[in-house]
Amino acid sequence: MSGHATYQPKNAFMQWMERRLPIAGLVYSSFIAYPTPRNLNYWWTFGGILAFMLGVQIITGIVLAMHYTPQVDFAFNSVESIMRDVNYGWLLRYLHANGASMFFLAAYVHMFRGMYYGSYKEPREVLWILGVILLLLMIMTGFMGYVLPWGQMSFWAATVITNLFSAIPVVGESIVTWLWGGYSVGNPTLNRFYALHYLLPFVIVGVVVLHIWALHMVGQNNPTGVEPKTDRDTVAFTPYATIKDSFLMVVFCLLLAWFVFYIPNFLGHPDNYIPANPAVTPTHIVPEWYYLPFYAILRAIPNKLLGVMALGASIVILAFLPWLDTSKVRSANYRPLYRQFFWVFVIVCIGLGWLGSKPPEGNYVLIARIFTVYYFAYFLVILPILGLVEKTKPLPNSIAESVLQASAPSGGKA
Amino acid sequence: MAITRSVLALAASLTVLVAPALAQEQDTDLPPKNKWSFAGPFGKYDRAQLQRGFKVYREVCSVCHGLKLVAFRTLADPGGPGCTTAQAAAIAAEYQVPAEPDDQGEVKLRPGRLADYFPPPFPNEQAARARYNAVPPDMSVLAKARGFERGFPYWVWDMITQYQEHGVDYITALMLGYEDKPPAGVTLPPGNFYNKYFPGHAIAMPPPLTDKRVDYTDGAPMTVEQYAKDVSAFLMWTAEPHLEARKRTGMQVFIFLLVLAGLLYFTKKKVWHAVELKPETSRPKA
Numbered sequence: 001m002s003g004h005a006t007y008q009p010k011n012a013f014m015q016w017m018e019r020r021l022p023i024a025g026l027v028y029s030s031f032i033a034y035p036t037p038r039n040l041n042y043w044w045t046f047g048g049i050l051a052f053m054l055g056v057q058i059i060t061g062i063v064l065a066m067h068y069t070p071q072v073d074f075a076f077n078s079v080e081s082i083m084r085d086v087n088y089g090w091l092l093r094y095l096h097a098n099g100a101s102m103f104f105l106a107a108y109v110h111m112f113r114g115m116y117y118g119s120y121k122e123p124r125e126v127l128w129i130l131g132v133i134l135l136l137l138m139i140m141t142g143f144m145g146y147v148l149p150w151g152q153m154s155f156w157a158a159t160v161i162t163n164l165f166s167a168i169p170v171v172g173e174s175i176v177t178w179l180w181g182g183y184s185v186g187n188p189t190l191n192r193f194y195a196l197h198y199l200l201p202f203v204i205v206g207v208v209v210l211h212i213w214a215l216h217m218v219g220q221n222n223p224t225g226v227e228p229k230t231d232r233d234t235v236a237f238t239p240y241a242t243i244k245d246s247f248l249m250v251v252f253c254l255l256l257a258w259f260v261f262y263i264p265n266f267l268g269h270p271d272n273y274i275p276a277n278p279a280v281t282p283t284h285i286v287p288e289w290y291y292l293p294f295y296a297i298l299r300a301i302p303n304k305l306l307g308v309m310a311l312g313a314s315i316v317i318l319a320f321l322p323w324l325d326t327s328k329v330r331s332a333n334y335r336p337l338y339r340q341f342f343w344v345f346v347i348v349c350i351g352l353g354w355l356g357s358k359p360p361e362g363n364y365v366l367i368a369r370i371f372t373v374y375y376f377a378y379f380l381v382i383l384p385i386l387g388l389v390e391k392t393k394p395l396p397n398s399i400a401e402s403v404l405q406a407s408a409p410s411g412g413k414a
Numbered sequence: 415m416a417i418t419r420s421v422l423a424l425a426a427s428l429t430v431l432v433a434p435a436l437a438q439e440q441d442t443d444l445p446p447k448n449k450w451s452f453a454g455p456f457g458k459y460d461r462a463q464l465q466r467g468f469k470v471y472r473e474v475c476s477v478c479h480g481l482k483l484v485a486f487r488t489l490a491d492p493g494g495p496g497c498t499t500a501q502a503a504a505i506a507a508e509y510q511v512p513a514e515p516d517d518q519g520e521v522k523l524r525p526g527r528l529a530d531y532f533p534p535p536f537p538n539e540q541a542a543r544a545r546y547n548a549v550p551p552d553m554s555v556l557a558k559a560r561g562f563e564r565g566f567p568y569w570v571w572d573m574i575t576q577y578q579e580h581g582v583d584y585i586t587a588l589m590l591g592y593e594d595k596p597p598a599g600v601t602l603p604p605g606n607f608y609n610k611y612f613p614g615h616a617i618a619m620p621p622p623l624t625d626k627r628v629d630y631t632d633g634a635p636m637t638v639e640q641y642a643k644d645v646s647a648f649l650m651w652t653a654e655p656h657l658e659a660r661k662r663t664g665m666q667v668f669i670f671l672l673v674l675a676g677l678l679y680f681t682k683k684k685v686w687h688a689v690e691l692k693p694e695t696s697r698p699k700a
Contacts, residue, residue, distance in 0.1 A: 038689060080483050080555065083656070090656045091663070239685050247678040254671050261664025262455055263578045265558055270581065273559035273653075274551075283613070354566065 007033075030216055035234035036241045037222035039399050043117075044220065046110040048245035049252050053103040054208065058201050060096040068148065070194035072187045075150035076275040094264040095256075100142050101267045102256045104290035107135060115321075116342055118330030119221040125322040127214040130207055132319045137204050139291070139315070144197040146288055150190065151272030156285045158185045158193070164298075167305040184278065224402045225330025226395055233399035284359060292356030293349050297375065299360040300368035310372065317379050324379050326387030334393040341382050348374045444562055445587030445611055448643060450579050452650060455665060458658050459651055462632055464495035467648025470641050473628050475553065478546065478619075481532035483554035484652050490528075493658035494651060503528050547605055548618035557581040557646065557653040581653070582646040587611040589642035592621040 007025035009015050018025055067086050069078035082089035111131070114120055120128035147158045162179050166172040181188025219228065228234045235241075259266065267289060271282050287295050297314050301307035317324075332339040348371045355368040396402035451460040468489075471481075486506035489497040497505070506526035511533050513524035526533070534552070536542040542549045551559075561580035564572060572578075591610035596602055606616040623638045630636050634644070650657070 077483065084483070084485075084488070090660060094660075235689055240689065243678065243682045243685050247675065247682050250671055250675040250678055254668070254675065257664060257667050257671060261660055261667060262576045263573065264660070266573060266578055270559050270561035273555045 030212075030237075031242075032236065032238040034216065034237040035219070035228065035231075036237050037220055037228055037233060037399055038235045038240075039222050039224065039403050040220065040241070040244075041223055042244070042248055043109070043113040044222075045245045045248035046106050046113065047215075049106045049249050050103070050110060051208065052249055052252075053099060053106055054201070054204060056099050057096060057103060058205075060092045060099065061198075061201065064092055064096055065198060068194075070148070070191050072150060072190055072276070075148065075190060079149045091260070094260045096145075098256060098259040098264060098267065100145065101259070101288070101290065102252070104138065104142065106252070107138060108290075111135070111318075112346060114221075115345075116332045116339075117221055117223060118225055118325070118327070118332070120322045121325065121330050122322065123218045124214075124221065127211065127218060128322055129319050130211040130214055132315070134204060134207050134211060135318070136315060137200055137207065139294075141197060141200040141204065142288065142290070144193040144200070147190065147193045148197060149272060150276045152274040152276055152280070152282050153269045153272040153285070155185060155276035155278065156282055157287055158189060160285055161287075162189075164308045164311070167308045169305070221330060222399060223331060223333060224396055224399055225334070226397075226399060226402070229398050230400070286357055289353065289357070292354070293352035294356075296352040296356035296368045297372050299356075300365065300372040310376075314375060317376070321379065321383075325383045326385075327383075327390060327392070328387070329392045329395065334395055335386075335390055336393065337390045338383075338386055341378065341386065344374070345378045348378075443610055444564065445580075445583045447577075448579070448583055448586055448646075450582060450647065450650075452647070452657055453579055454576060455661060457661055459493065459495075460647065461496040462634070463644050463647045464651055466628075466630055466632070466634060466640075467644035467646070467651075468495055469630075470623075470628050470645040471553075471648055474622050474641075475645065476532075476535065478535055478542075478550035479553045480534040480536075481554050481652055482534050482552050483531065484655075485529065485531050486526060487528040488655055491655065494655060495648070499528070506530055509533055546618065550619070553649055553652065555653045557585065557649040559653075560584045579650075582650050584611065585646040585649060586642045588617075589623055589645075590639060 007018070007022075007028035009018055009024065014024060017023075064082065067078065067082045067089065069075060079093065082093050086092070114128065114131070143157070143161060147154045162176055162185065165175045165179060168175060177183060179189070180186065181192060222228075269286065286292070294311055294314055298307045298311040301310050327335060327338065329335055332342055352368065352371050352375065355364055355371065358364045360368070396405065451458060451463065471479075486502050486509075487499075489495055489502040489505060490499045506528055509526040509530070509532065510523040511526045511530050513522050515521050535550075536545070539549050558581055562584055563569075564580075588609060588611050591612065593608045593610060596608035596615070600608065600615065602608060602616045606618055607620055608615055609617045623641045625638055626636045628636065628641060630640075634640055654660075
């Protein structure tokens with residue numbers, strides 16, 4: 001797409017085809033000849049890992065859907081029959097459930113990498129915003145998937161989260177009734193969540209295509225944040241990026257396999273093995289771990305409507321990041337102050353995750369409030385001001401130069 | 415380093431805030447850890463233990479607790495209690511299940527077959543409540559439906575050591591956690607019993623096990639503790655009948671992935687060698 005090495009097939013059929021549908025040329029220019037910065041570190045392999053995980057989720061999900069029954073009286077037992085009677089059903093289900101966790105883990109690493117190296121800055125704003133849209137779609141898909149086994153946590157998570165919409169003035173209650181398809185979470189809710197849980201992953205695929213398209217338009221960022229200038233700054237996608245991505249993908253699979261085969265229920269909640277019962281409320285209703293930071297922000301605010309708005313804002317604010325960060329320098333490697341605030345931000349996000357799993361009482365609420373303030377201040381106060389006052393380190397003239405410096409004995413951190 | 419300093423300062427101030435909250439949290443004893451043959455990456459069920467646990471279930475638990483998701487045929491499945499198909503069929507035949515409607519539309523009872531599931535002890539919840547003032551939970555997935563939180567940092571350690579036996583440890587502890595008299599100042603609702611490990615401590619189930627209540631023929635001790643462990647192991651199997659296949663497959667997958675990762679690592683090194691050695695001359699063409 002960027003007009004580098006063009007595809008010139010030697011085979012007569014491929015030449016014929018290329019003049020009619022240049023799909024082989026597209027693959028060639030996107031995944032073989034595509035120039036990629038030579039100094040990318042392993043944090044850059046998570047995009048490939050995410051694409052792989054999306055594939056895993058879709059394939060396991062389609063087979064699971066062939067055995068699952070989206071009806072309140074049968075949903076729980078149909079999942080159990082997958083676990084007991086379907087050939088390798090236990091593997092499919094554990095892969096899908098733990099795969100969702102690993103998918104989010106990879107997405108968060110991918111996002112933090114983008115934030116550390118300033119990958120959202122001009123000209124990559126649209127690329128970043130597409131990523132935020134992908135996160136939103138993932139959150140919705142994951143939530144609806146969690147409801148499908150129709151255990152106690154499924155049911156009560158569905159009740160709590162859909163009820164958030166009731167905070168909207170005037171029309172809130174009507175919206176909730178409309179979402180439920182009734183006056184409580186019930187069979188219509190389960191049915192539509194199932195339909196949407198099947199649909200949304202394909203919407204994700206579509207946005208992923210746009211995300212990759214935008215990426216190939218502007219090129220990858222890199223640890224220096226300096227754009228490639230000459231051929232010396234880049235290497236061809238294949239074999240260099242391909243082999244590096246493959247290696248880390250397999251390492252990531254080892255992590256996934258650890259959970260799937262040895263501790264498959266570790267990340268789940270025991271209550272979800274109790275069939276849904278509208279008459280019994282669990283002692284603590286907690287979402288899956290990957291929603292906990294947002295859940296903590298929701299509960300840190302005493303007013304329901306404001307809490308829901310903060311929850312929404314905590315995700316939407318990410319889309320404005322390219323304009324909230326006023327610094328011209330991309331990479332945190334050359335921004336000594338930003339780097340500190342960034343790592344505190346990472347700790348605050350993990351801390352919010354931990355607080356989300358705790359009951360909202362006593363000092364937990366206090367800490368959650370402090371962290372919530374930092375979360376928003378990071379975007380609204382720290383980043384805008386920092387870009388104007390921070391004294392950044394000198395940037396290397398080119399990627400190749402920074403690589404040379406790093407390999408020299410007195411070289412700094414790349 | 416500046417980063418380390420700011421992180422340490424943040425951690426220190428957090429500890430001050432969190433410490434009292436953590437201290438007030440642990441008001442219940444956590445179930446002690448037991449040794450299970452099925453724990454760890456090479457775990458396998460102990461067939462004799464599953465057989466004994468099944469006996470405890472049949473003679474004690476099954477009066478009130480169902481196993482409605484468990485089919486008789488699975489008793490003969492590999493990785494289970496190790497019954498032969500004939501034995502499983504004989505066990506099934508001891509149960510009465512509703513037959514298909516006859517010519518007159520009457521539903522009569524017939525002896526169970528391999529394809530049938532353990533029949534529930536009560537026709538419905540109301541019947542259970544009328545008799546016991548509570549609904550005894552179905553036990554099919556009980557070992558996965560119970561657990562306890564060990565809190566940070568223990569859960570990190572549990573993740574690394576593959577500790578996932580929270581459910582069975584809880585069930586065992588519950589069987590052994592009954593106390594004749596509640597501690598001073600605790601009053602129980604009528605018909606309830608005090609149990610150290612039950613959330614809230616007031617449990618409607620009377621202590622189900624007593625020494626020598628179930629006859630063991632394999633020389634295992636006939637104590638409440640042994641009964642509790644055996645029935646917990648049996649319930650782990652009912653909840654996770656393919657555990658052995660899962661862990662065996664896991665080992666194969668791990669070996670495959672480790673070898674593949676090694677090959678890819680060295681291939682990557684070889685491919686990148688030229689680029690890293692002479693940075694100024696590179697940009698190899700594809």
